[in-house]
Structure formats: C-alpha cells, structure tokens
Amino acid sequence: MCEYLGRDSVGFGEITPRLLKSYEQYLIRGRHKLNTISTYMRMLRAIYNKAVDAGHTKYIHHLFHKVYTGIDRSHKKALExxxxxxxxxxxxxxxxxxxxxxxxxxxxxxxxxxxxxxxxxxxxxxxxxxxxxxxxxxxxxxxxxxxxxxxxxxxxxxxxxxxxxxxxxxxxxxxxxxxxxxxxxxxxxxxxxxxxxxxxxxxxxxxxxxxxxxxxxxxxxxxxxxxxxxxxxxxxxxxxxxxxxxxxxxxxxxxxxx
Incomplete structure (x- = not known):
C-alpha cells in the first residue's frame, strides 16, 4: 500500500473502506491474481487487528468487507x-x-x-x-x-x-x-x-x-x-x-x- 500511495508509511486512521477498495483496483490494474490480492488484504487485516488489540486504533466494523479476501480455487497453480x-x-x-x-x-x-x-x-x-x-x-x-x-x-x-x-x-x-x-x-x-x-x-x-x-x-x-x-x-x-x-x-x- 505504501507503493500505491507513494510514501514510506500509512497511518491506521487513514485505512478506510474507500482506500482499501481503491488499493484493490490498483492491484487489479497491475494484473495481480485474485489470490495475490487476497494475500495482501489479509496481511493488512491481520496487522490492523493486532493494532486494534494493542489499542493503537479503533475498531471499524466491516472495514475489509468490500475487498477480496477469499481464495480463488479455480486458478490452476500446479503443472501436469x-x-x-x-x-x-x-x-x-x-x-x-x-x-x-x-x-x-x-x-x-x-x-x-x-x-x-x-x-x-x-x-x-x-x-x-x-x-x-x-x-x-x-x-x-x-x-x-x-x-x-x-x-x-x-x-x-x-x-x-x-x-x-x-x-x-x-x-x-x-x-x-x-x-x-x-x-x-x-x-x-x-x-x-x-x-x-x-x-x-x-x-x-x-x-x-x-x-x-x-x-x-x-x-x-x-x-x-x-x-x-x-x-x-x-x-x-x-x-x-x-x-x-x-x-x-x-x-x-x-x-x-x-
């Protein structure tokens, strides 16, 4: 996300559903696979959840609800x-x-x-x-x-x-x-x-x-x-x-x- 925003750090207070959706679109334009996008989003969510537990930021309900965090099982990864x-x-x-x-x-x-x-x-x-x-x-x-x-x-x-x-x-x-x-x-x-x-x-x-x-x-x-x-x-x-x-x-x- 730092690369997307063009800076070295992102504050927890800046992370909003709108920013996450915009970041997801940026990854899609970069031709990243769905599972790659999901990995990035789940990593962000894990960091965010730890920050909430540590009291560094407030909890926002359904913050990651509108971005892809699933698993695309249709994507073939193994070679025959x-x-x-x-x-x-x-x-x-x-x-x-x-x-x-x-x-x-x-x-x-x-x-x-x-x-x-x-x-x-x-x-x-x-x-x-x-x-x-x-x-x-x-x-x-x-x-x-x-x-x-x-x-x-x-x-x-x-x-x-x-x-x-x-x-x-x-x-x-x-x-x-x-x-x-x-x-x-x-x-x-x-x-x-x-x-x-x-x-x-x-x-x-x-x-x-x-x-x-x-x-x-x-x-x-x-x-x-x-x-x-x-x-x-x-x-x-x-x-x-x-x-x-x-x-x-x-x-x-x-x-x-x-």
Missing part, C-alpha cells in the same frame, strides 16, 4: 507431470537458465520448499541426511530428507543467505525473487511450457504430485510446513472425473469380492 518433467529436466544451453533450472529442481526435491526458505538455509542445518529449518512465514519447524544429489546441487548453487531482519537483506531477497521468477518464466517459454510459472508453481506441483501418489494430506501438510491442514487443502488440485471413476470401479470390485 509431463510439463513438470520438461521444466526440471529439459535441455537448456544458457548458463543463467541452467542455474534457474537447478534451483527449481532443488526446491521441488526439498518437498516444494519456498524460495524465501531456500534463501535462509545453511549447510550446517543438514545432519544425518535431513535438513531442518523453520518456515519464514509460519515459524513451523520442518525436516526434509536430503540425498547426495540434492547436497551436491546446493553446494554448486552457493545460494548465500539473505538476512531478512534487516532492510537491506529484505530488499536483496525481493530482488533475487523477482529475478528467479523472471528466469522461471523465460525457462518455461524456452521449453515450450504455456501458462504462468513461478516459484510457487513448484510448491503446488509437489503437493499435487504427493496427493496423486496417495500420500496422506497430514504428511503433505507437515512436509510443506503448514500450521493448519486447511492451508494444505488449498494447494491440492482435485482429481478429475476419470481418476475418480477408476478409483470407484476398484472399490466396487472389492465390495463384490473380485
């Missing part, structure tokens, strides 16, 4: 497996795109690790074939397996570390994220993959693949570092009618003793 294989294994000659591809591979192999967490991990966090880290977003502790192939890729990438507790560190991370997402888009186009591809595509694709591999949702949630299983269910792309029909036939055959 054939496309995912091409994205992660397709041949590219560019050294820059090759590094983007290797980074995408390691994020996917580390159970769909978010880019923000990849920038925080250190080799010292890997012991006995497992990487232990805390999700930046939720603070949840996550443990994921690390084999020799992943370990070598991490060393080759030499990702460094962004201290996001400082302004300069956070700005560096934002710059790296923009460059990585731009690189992913170029990589996808180069390999003939249509549609939007970003760092979160890898995360949603891992979760969806895990679901289709019959991994329990509780385990998927733990691997993703979600604090609430309902968040995990947002990630998961549903099965199509053909897959449900196949499963149903199997169940009915079992009932009939075949």
């Amino acid at each position: 497996m054939p496309q995912l294989r091409v994205l992660l294994n397709g041949v590219v000659r560019s050294r820059v795109l090759n590094k983007v591809q290797q980074t995408a591979c390691v994020m996917y192999k580390l159970c769909g690790m978010p880019y923000v967490d990849l920038q925080q991990i250190s080799m010292d966090s890997i012991t006995d074939g497992a990487l232990s880290y805390c999700r930046r977003k939720t603070g949840t502790s996550v443990n994921v397996p690390v084999n020799g192939d992943i370990l070598r890729t991490l060393r080759d990438l030499d990702l460094g570390n962004s201290d996001m507790n400082t302004e300069s560190g956070y700005r560096r991370y934002q710059s790296l994220l923009r460059k990585f997402n731009a690189g992913l888009s170029r990589l996808a186009r180069k390999l003939g993959i249509k549609g939007h591809v970003s760092s979160y595509t890898l995360r949603h694709s891992w979760a969806t693949t895990a679901l289709h591999s019959h991994v329990p949702v509780e385990l998927i949630s733990s691997a993703l570092g979600h604090s609430d299983i309902r968040t995990t269910q947002i990630y998961l792309k549903g099965f199509n009618v053909g897959e449900i029909e196949k499963a149903n036939r199997k169940i009915l055959r079992y009932m009939d003793g075949r």
Whole structure:
C-alpha cells in the first residue's frame, strides 16, 4: 500500500473502506491474481487487528468487507507431470537458465520448499541426511530428507543467505525473487511450457504430485510446513472425473469380492 500511495508509511486512521477498495483496483490494474490480492488484504487485516488489540486504533466494523479476501480455487497453480518433467529436466544451453533450472529442481526435491526458505538455509542445518529449518512465514519447524544429489546441487548453487531482519537483506531477497521468477518464466517459454510459472508453481506441483501418489494430506501438510491442514487443502488440485471413476470401479470390485 505504501507503493500505491507513494510514501514510506500509512497511518491506521487513514485505512478506510474507500482506500482499501481503491488499493484493490490498483492491484487489479497491475494484473495481480485474485489470490495475490487476497494475500495482501489479509496481511493488512491481520496487522490492523493486532493494532486494534494493542489499542493503537479503533475498531471499524466491516472495514475489509468490500475487498477480496477469499481464495480463488479455480486458478490452476500446479503443472501436469509431463510439463513438470520438461521444466526440471529439459535441455537448456544458457548458463543463467541452467542455474534457474537447478534451483527449481532443488526446491521441488526439498518437498516444494519456498524460495524465501531456500534463501535462509545453511549447510550446517543438514545432519544425518535431513535438513531442518523453520518456515519464514509460519515459524513451523520442518525436516526434509536430503540425498547426495540434492547436497551436491546446493553446494554448486552457493545460494548465500539473505538476512531478512534487516532492510537491506529484505530488499536483496525481493530482488533475487523477482529475478528467479523472471528466469522461471523465460525457462518455461524456452521449453515450450504455456501458462504462468513461478516459484510457487513448484510448491503446488509437489503437493499435487504427493496427493496423486496417495500420500496422506497430514504428511503433505507437515512436509510443506503448514500450521493448519486447511492451508494444505488449498494447494491440492482435485482429481478429475476419470481418476475418480477408476478409483470407484476398484472399490466396487472389492465390495463384490473380485
């Protein structure tokens, strides 16, 4: 919102339904997806609610009532497996795109690790074939397996570390994220993959693949570092009618003793 208003800070007293609606329109004009707009609005609402609880501002009934704070489940985020294989294994000659591809591979192999967490991990966090880290977003502790192939890729990438507790560190991370997402888009186009591809595509694709591999949702949630299983269910792309029909036939055959 500071970027929208063209200044460094916004007072709680300035936040009105009219300003929020105007900000929402600004985000729409910027071609942001509904889920992105919802994330921004829910973050603002969480900060506002904390300020109300702390006595920094007064409560306004239905302040966020007219802006989008829901979840657009129609937006497809996960890649189909054939496309995912091409994205992660397709041949590219560019050294820059090759590094983007290797980074995408390691994020996917580390159970769909978010880019923000990849920038925080250190080799010292890997012991006995497992990487232990805390999700930046939720603070949840996550443990994921690390084999020799992943370990070598991490060393080759030499990702460094962004201290996001400082302004300069956070700005560096934002710059790296923009460059990585731009690189992913170029990589996808180069390999003939249509549609939007970003760092979160890898995360949603891992979760969806895990679901289709019959991994329990509780385990998927733990691997993703979600604090609430309902968040995990947002990630998961549903099965199509053909897959449900196949499963149903199997169940009915079992009932009939075949």
